[in-house]
Amino acid sequence: KAEAQYWAGNKAGAYNTTYNAVIHNMERFGVVESELLGNNAKTRYRRFFEIRLPGESEFTIADLMQQKYVVMYLQPEQWNDMRRYNYSSKTNGITYDGVPVYTVTTIFNGKGTAIPTVANSNVEYSLRRPYNLYEPYWDQPDSYGQNAELSPNAWIVRLNYDPETEDKYNRGELERLGAFKNPEWLKKRMIWAYNTSNKAVSADATEWK
Incomplete structure (x- = not known):
């Protein structure tokens, strides 16, 4: 609401x-x-x-x-939210209504009084990608930004299909979709995650997958 x-x-x-x-x-x-x-x-x-x-x-x-x-x-709905907002943070340079959604700017810095205050709650943290899990497939030129550390293409937006059954029984459909043994498929946005409303502003002109 x-x-x-x-x-x-x-x-x-x-x-x-x-x-x-x-x-x-x-x-x-x-x-x-x-x-x-x-x-x-x-x-x-x-x-x-x-x-x-x-x-x-x-x-x-x-x-x-x-x-x-x-x-x-x-x-599970949390992942839908993060995909709808395209993992918006200072890390990938995507903003909504002028602000990066998943960048927290009011974290307690641990200094001074034991009880946080507005003045000492000034540490910033942005959503980050777990590089150790992504590097084999995601260390691609279009995953990095020029005006931000990463581009809009640097996060997973789909679950991988089940290779035990889908490869065997549904290969034709996977090939039609371009998903068959294609890690780039994991970057292709869901239809409801495209920036059709123009609410998202990206720091870079990188084409979104």
């Missing part, structure tokens, strides 16, 4: 929906503000919102999707 509100131009609604969703998710794990004991616990709870969701005027699609990632952690 928050995502739909955001792209419909209702940023206030999107912010409130996201804020309340985070509260409900915390409560799901037994973190209820009114039941917290001690000032430190209450301060940490409130500080989280001051740092990560400070207000409607500063709210971005990155804030929304990062909190959605936390709320839906380990759910």
Whole structure:
């Protein structure tokens, strides 16, 4: 709902929906503000919102999707979200509404007070690719960007087919699709991940697979 509100131009609604969703998710794990004991616990709870969701005027699609990632952690739908947003981060130079979606900019730097503050929550981390898993197939020229470290083609967007059955019983269809024994097939976007809405802006002019 928050995502739909955001792209419909209702940023206030999107912010409130996201804020309340985070509260409900915390409560799901037994973190209820009114039941917290001690000032430190209450301060940490409130500080989280001051740092990560400070207000409607500063709210971005990155804030929304990062909190959605936390709320839906380990759910398969997360991969759909990341593919829909083309793994948007400073690493590949893709932005939505002017911001890299999966680049976190408010990580506690570990300095000063033991309780994070807005001032010392200034470490940045961008989504990265596990090079050790990709190098045999993905170390290709069009996987690297000029204005960003990597291009939009540097991430997996499909699951590999089952070679035990598909090769044997469905080879003709695999060949028709161009998937048969072709690692490049894993880079070909799902039809709903193309930038048909023009919401995505890429740092490089590399043709998206």
